[in-house]
Amino acid sequence: xxxxxxxxxxxxxQFKKFFIYVFTLIIIILIIQPISTFExxxxxxxxxxxxxxxxxxxFLENKIIVNKASNNSLLWGTYRPNLYFGTRPRLPESxxxxxxxxxxxxxxxxxxxxxxxxxxxLKEYSYKKHDGRSFSLQTIxxxxxxxxxxxxxxKVPGGDWAVRITGNPIYEEMPSRISFLYYFGLEGEGSxxxxxxxxxEYINTTDLTKMQYWGHLVPDGDVWRxxxxxxxxxxxxVDTIRSRSSPDFESPFPPPSLLYTLNNxxxxxxxxxxxxxxxxxxxxxDIFFESDSSxxxxxxxxxxLEISSQEYDVKxxxxxxxxxxxxxxxxxxxxxxxxxxxxxxxxxxxxxYTEDDYEEFGEDFSQRKSxxxxxxxxxxFTATPSRPFFPRGFYWDEGFxxxxxxxxxxxxxxxxxxxxxxxxxxxxxVGREQILGExxxxxxxxxxxxxxxxxxxxxxxxxxxxxxxxxxxxxxKLRANYNWFRRTQWGEIKEWGRSASNSKExxxxxxxTPGHTLTSGLDDYxxxxxxxxxxxxxxxMCWVGFMARSLTNIANRLGIEDDIEDFGEHYENxxxxxxxxxxxxxYKAYCDVSVDENGKxxxxxxxxxxxxIHVCHKGYLSLFPMLLGLLPNxxxxxxxxxxxxxDPNELWSxxxxxxDMYGNNTLLLTEKGKExxxxxxTLIMAEKY
Numbered sequence: 085x086x087x088x089x090x091x092x093x094x095x096x097x098q099f100k101k102f103f104i105y106v107f108t109l110i111i112i113i114l115i116i117q118p119i120s121t122f123e124x125x126x127x128x129x130x131x132x133x134x135x136x137x138x139x140x141x142x143f144l145e146n147k148i149i150v151n152k153a154s155n156n157s158l159l160w161g162t163y164r165p166n167l168y169f170g171t172r173p174r175l176p177e178s179x180x181x182x183x184x185x186x187x188x189x190x191x192x193x194x195x196x197x198x199x200x201x202x203x204x205x206l207k208e209y210s211y212k213k214h215d216g217r218s219f220s221l222q223t224i225x226x227x228x229x230x231x232x233x234x235x236x237x238x239k240v241p242g243g244d245w246a247v248r249i250t251g252n253p254i255y256e257e258m259p260s261r262i263s264f265l266y267y268f269g270l271e272g273e274g275s276x277x278x279x280x281x282x283x284x285e286y287i288n289t290t291d292l293t294k295m296q297y298w299g300h301l302v303p304d305g306d307v308w309r310x311x312x313x314x315x316x317x318x319x320x321x322v323d324t325i326r327s328r329s330s331p332d333f334e335s336p337f338p339p340p341s342l343l344y345t346l347n348n349x350x351x352x353x354x355x356x357x358x359x360x361x362x363x364x365x366x367x368x369x370d371i372f373f374e375s376d377s378s379x380x381x382x383x384x385x386x387x388x389l390e391i392s393s394q395e396y397d398v399k400x401x402x403x404x405x406x407x408x409x410x411x412x413x414x415x416x417x418x419x420x421x422x423x424x425x426x427x428x429x430x431x432x433x434x435x436x437y438t439e440d441d442y443e444e445f446g447e448d449f450s451q452r453k454s455x456x457x458x459x460x461x462x463x464x465f466t467a468t469p470s471r472p473f474f475p476r477g478f479y480w481d482e483g484f485x486x487x488x489x490x491x492x493x494x495x496x497x498x499x500x501x502x503x504x505x506x507x508x509x510x511x512x513x514v515g516r517e518q519i520l521g522e523x524x525x526x527x528x529x530x531x532x533x534x535x536x537x538x539x540x541x542x543x544x545x546x547x548x549x550x551x552x553x554x555x556x557x558x559x560x561k562l563r564a565n566y567n568w569f570r571r572t573q574w575g576e577i578k579e580w581g582r583s584a585s586n587s588k589e590x591x592x593x594x595x596x597t598p599g600h601t602l603t604s605g606l607d608d609y610x611x612x613x614x615x616x617x618x619x620x621x622x623x624x625m626c627w628v629g630f631m632a633r634s635l636t637n638i639a640n641r642l643g644i645e646d647d648i649e650d651f652g653e654h655y656e657n658x659x660x661x662x663x664x665x666x667x668x669x670x671y672k673a674y675c676d677v678s679v680d681e682n683g684k685x686x687x688x689x690x691x692x693x694x695x696x697i698h699v700c701h702k703g704y705l706s707l708f709p710m711l712l713g714l715l716p717n718x719x720x721x722x723x724x725x726x727x728x729x730x731d732p733n734e735l736w737s738x739x740x741x742x743x744d745m746y747g748n749n750t751l752l753l754t755e756k757g758k759e760x761x762x763x764x765x766t767l768i769m770a771e772k773y
Contacts, residue, residue: 157217158499160245160373162237165431165468166199166475168209168224169235171245176434176463177272180307181371183249184314187229188261188340188362195228198311200472209471211428212421215399216489216496219392220428230260231365236389242378246385247371251363260365263344265314269307269356276355296360299350307356314358318344396420403492426467426488430500433476434463465503479504479516480605498554508561512568516603555638562638563647566631570654573628575620577665580679582696585660591624592617612678612699619699620677622666626708629658633714662709663721668698672724674709675700702734 164170170182186194197204207225214220218240224233232252239245253260270276276299300313321343346360361369374381382388400423401407406416466477467485482504490497508514575590577583584590595603596615604623612619632655639647666674675698700706709715710725730736 156241156243158496159243160239161217161430162214162220162428163430163432163465165429165471168197168200169222169247169249171237171247172432174432174465177304178270180269180271182267182310183235184265184267184311184358185226185229185231185233186263186344187226187231188263188344189229189259190340194340194344196311196315197226200475202472210421211424212417213393213396214424214427215392215396216427216430216493219389219396220424221389221393222428225254227254229262230254230258231262238382238385238388238392240378240380240382240388242380243373243375244378244381245373246382246388248368248385248389249371250368251365253365261341261362262365262367263341263360263362264369265346265358265360266371267307267310267356267358269302269310271304271307271355275353276357296346297348297350298346298358298360299354300356301351301354302356310356310358313356314346317347321347423488423492426485427492429468429471429475430466431468431475432463432465462507463503464507465500467500476517477504479514502554502558505558505561505565508565508568510564512564512566512571514565516605552641555642559638559642562631563635566628566635569624569628569631573624576618580618580694580696582665582677584664586657589625589628589654589657589661590620590665591628592619593621593624606705609703609705610701612676616678616681618677618679618694618696620665622662622674622676623705623708625658625662625666626712626714629655629662629714630712632658659714662714666698667721668700671698671700671702673700673702673706673728674721674725675706702728 159173159175160171161174162170163172163174164180164182167182170180172178172180182198184196184198186196188194195204197206200209204226205228207227209222209224211220211222214222218238220235220237222235224235225231226233230253232254234248234250234252236248236250237245238248249264251262268276298317302309302313325338325343341362345362346358350357363369370385372382372385397420400416400420404419406419411419464477466482467489468475469478469481482500486497486501489500504514569591573591573594574588575592577587577590582590593601593603595601596611596619598614600607601609601611601621604621606623611621632651636648636651636655639645639651662674665677668675678697678699680695680697706728707725710722715722715725728734
């Protein structure tokens, strides 16, 4: 049930650990019993929204059945982070909702807000509180429309949720009129039905203008184009008025509050509905979604929101203890905002992505031509780096996201990790960037797109059987991913006259260009120039070693003896080769390796000797062996790494002056791309390792 009413009103912790979680749920069969049916009972001021058993679901592909308690508590959410506000369930081809607004003060133009866009020039849109599951509070400052907008979201056990939208003026002396639209779109099987029905339990408010509505049949996968459908409708309306107006009539158009409205028409079999309300600031409206299967309904939204906000503060202090450590209110507010925007960036994306297979051999590999194609449909539950720019999943970012999410809500973190792992294909590969569906691709430059009682907190930590079942489920995919790295990212040793304890353990990132190594996650970190197939990359060697050690631990927990032996041997060989190949006595650092093609001429043997050399760009890359825990406490190399960190002429910045934030060694700054990788900023993450 959804009740839509409008009423005027007067009104980080520093990281303790540095542990990277590295490693979608491909949904082919989705069972919903019965097929979802939604009813929109409509009168002039209210919408009653009913649905059938939407939460009776199973994901069958790959034998991944989402735990019921986890599934219900995480089913609905603000899982459309690319929008200023929107909701959807963790189901493909299901119901999606979203908020659109624009001002009515300008007769000549309207500034429509829907998806997060820099061009909207909003002063702020930021989650102040978000618990990742059932509660959020966001503030949006829209200066052009003289509006401070607050969105609040609340979900209760059983599936019910509610949204409160509150608006106040930035400048009280200035009038502000706003048009709001809230839409519902159903993709896939099921139906949306609009009914006009009087409800005694709701009070009609006489001070409100009539609610406008519009129902349309949109193609599958097109709900995200809500703004386009609205502007298209307005364009037709303007054209109609213009065609019926006399050429001699100077101003044929009515004011914005009458012109920019929905037409109160509903097409047969409509699966997309918009509802519109014109309001003056200040205002407030609530939206309620009630599931037929829910044993609990939201009786007092105001009180429930207050309680949830207080519970958030209590949990935040319990988890991070900032007040107990002496941090003031401003610091705590900042930390809560950082966490909340990370959690508010979690989304569910589905459909196809663009992939491109190619073999990388030869010295001209960085000039290869792409041949992208669409993959089979997939789905991913993930955090996102940026709501306006990158509202999609990035493999290289997700480990960092989970450092904090895992501290806050371990079970939520494990759900996200499992979703990523399920994207690993039979060959062991997973795309570094998950651009799933047209909505995601719409945010990407073409050349970059190829690739509650039910909530038992941290149940995986306290239920060993559940934890073991989780490991059993993900282990085959992790092993496949590890083998993919070994099989496809190998590097050459003896081919370039190098000596090492083991002849196989060396690795090179594929996909190098002169300016970027996107596959590494350190996009523009400086590397050898020009790119060469003889390169060896120290960060990749460390990642493979880290994976080998992690898989050894998992295999040991599961009792897989053969894997324990194999992965343990790999790990020891990698540690030996890490020193043999990547440690530079000259630079006292771990470095990448390449070759000097100018070489040296051997006058006795009469041939040009191409020398293997260390390419040292001291920075974040130099710390990988320590950051990933590959160095023992008594390693003779550890002292040099610590010296590198605390040397003000190298990585350590003694102050936080602007010029120091990006590396204060002027010699290092001559290297393009170096600035962001030598600074204190990147070291904060590892300070407590």
